[in-house]
Amino acid sequence: MSEAKDHSQEIAPAIEGWYTLDREQPHLVGARCDDCGTYYFPKTVSFCRNPDCDSEQFAETLLSRTGTIWSYTDASYAPPAPFPAQDPFEPFAIAAVELAKEKMIVMGQVATGIGPSQLHIGDPVELILEPHERTEGDLRWVWKWRPCATEAAS
């Protein structure tokens, strides 16, 4: 059953430990303060930044993988290094997404092929993984936001 390997195929992350590598249902990996419940992304945190909380204990937690668009834009020109720009450069959209439970906004690129004219503030989006760059033969994947597939049929 060598085919079974496809399902659990390991993929390499562009940034280690920041998101699960589940290609179907990926999550950003955050942290949550044990005392006050403040969420953090990225998860690296030593001291709670809530001014009323002096906790130093955090639990790793998966952040909501759906949210709503707070705002959006695009990169019309290739950003400078360390962005791994392809040649020729294809503009890509960027979204800032509000997570309801975490009460925070997390930015990310928008899925390939979706431009700003297809986005609106308040639209529901979900987290996906897409290739970001190829280094030493490994394709490295990153999180992106994709409008929820309400029109999947079309």
Add this chain to the structure above:
Amino acid sequence: MSQEIAIIGAGMHPWGKWGRNFVEYGVHAARAALADAGISWREVGFVSGGATIRNGYPGQVAGATFAQALGWQGAEVNTSYAACASGSQALAAARSKILSGACEVALVVGADTTPKGFLAPASGYRPDDPDWVRFYLGITNPTYFALYARRRMDLYGDTEDDFGLVKVKNSQHGLTNPYARYRKAFSLDDVRASAMVADPLRLLNVCATSDGGAALIVCSLDYAKRLGKADAVKVAAVSTVTPTFASAVVEMPDIATDSAAADGIEAIRYRETIPRKAYEEAGIGPEDVSVAEVYDLSSALELDWYEDLGLCARGDAASLIREGATTLGGRLPVNPSGGLACFGEAVPAQAIAQVCELTWQLRGQAGDRQVAGAQVGITANQGLFGHGSSVIVKR
């Protein structure tokens, strides 16, 4: 006891892009401010410098660097780093020194030389550095300005032309300003025809980085009186407040806001808290303001500032630019200097340059760009690392 100090001298080196040593620009500005004040360099008891982290060791000890360049004469020195607010932080240090009675006259000075092209982070694979992460993901400075601009469009109905009108206005204002780098009148068509950088912002909607230098001579009210300058422009407030947890807006260089999930925590917009403290300190309100210099890193951001300064209700800023209220001759001119649209940003000098402009405005010395009868001016800016400032000056 009065919490006010007097501004008796203002001086600038023109903004541009020459790549010369920043000290040259700062000394030029300092000497111009001393000449404007009509005092000798030896009178200055405190040199308060805005740091420039891009100019190595001399930039990080800017106060001492300028004091030595002007000729050591025993003054005490201080260097402030607060990103875009460095100049205001340097002014705040000088004010504290003067109000405590530790010195009578201070020089506040900032200057910068900027590299060509994009500001990019140090190289290597460094995911622990948020600035590295956002560039790795393709998130540049204009990305953030564009996110704010898009919210204005989707929530308040602003249009790309509204942002264009800000650029058109500022380019008109700065046309004859001898210190401005860009002195060219742009039309709405010019803005529309410029390349999209970060949708909906075009090249002519975002500001450049520049070389430049600005300086102020500030002193106690007693000293000003003895000089025969009792009617000098006064600094009535300096706000350099940091944000209050939790941030409601994504801010450079972070890719996420704080979480407001904890009990008793709400999401707070930092930008509007900066002038609030300045108004409280000066004991005045937005209705008293006659002229403002705000940080138009993008032309859409200038509209955000109208609301953050309380010049209009949230969401109403575009009507001010459409009516011409913030154009010279309107009821509340904003950026009569031409703003960053005409200057480009010289980080440690910019907040000081804003105060220089307001000083000339309140003295009635602003020439073609004079705001008639200006009595109260306010500045506003916000930069990286939780730094921002607002200064109020009055007659």
